[in-house]
Amino acid sequence: KQKFYDIPSGLDPHSPKTGNTNHGTINNVVIFIRFSDESEITTSFSDIDAMFNDSSANATSMYNYFRHASYKQISIPTYFYPEPSGDNVISYQDIYSRSYYMPYDAMTNTNGYQDDSERATREFDLIERAVNYVQLNSNIPTTLNLDYDNDGLVDNICFVVKGTYTGWSDLL
Numbered sequence: 001k002q003k004f005y006d007i008p009s010g011l012d013p014h015s016p017k018t019g020n021t022n023h024g025t026i027n028n029v030v031i032f033i034r035f036s037d038e039s040e041i042t043t044s045f046s047d048i049d050a051m052f053n054d055s056s057a058n059a060t061s062m063y064n065y066f067r068h069a070s071y072k073q074i075s076i077p078t079y080f081y082p083e084p085s086g087d088n089v090i091s092y093q094d095i096y097s098r099s100y101y102m103p104y105d106a107m108t109n110t111n112g113y114q115d116d117s118e119r120a121t122r123e124f125d126l127i128e129r130a131v132n133y134v135q136l137n138s139n140i141p142t143t144l145n146l147d148y149d150n151d152g153l154v155d156n157i158c159f160v161v162k163g164t165y166t167g168w169s170d171l172l
Helices: 045-053 061-070 114-135
Strands: 028-034 079-080 156-159
Touching: 028 045, 028 114, 045 061, 045 079, 114 156
Parallel strands: 028 079, 028 156
Antiparallel strands: none
16 A cells, blocks of 8 residues: 555656756745654754755855755745744654664663664654644645645655754664
8 A cells, every 4th residue: 555655656766857847936844753752842943944944145054055056946945843832843742752763672772673664664654643743733824835846745844853863864
């Protein structure tokens, strides 16, 4: 059974884009996530917003990177969910603890995943729960175009997970 996050069969990710999709506005969505054993994210929303959306001349932001790389042809503004409260980040709190998404270790983490298949299932389920939470609890405007190329799929979504990384290419 295909889920919404699976790559559709027959899709060639290496096929060239046409010139029709290399300009304009592509809206990005960020979903904040924390785990059942964690308190709310404490980094100020204004700091996170600046990393994504600061358009001032010398700012280091995702928005400016793509503006510069596209010779000012593409704008990628970012929208955050759940929506912040003032300068406070509000995040989806998952049903599992952080250790559930880390590798199994008989001495230090008996709650962890034991192989790549179990890891992938846990990660995709986390993402699905977070997306469903945002769909039910956030006011994403129906006028916000999330399908710039009209292929029936959300074009870009980022998940910002609380905490420090645990290893190269790991979820955490």
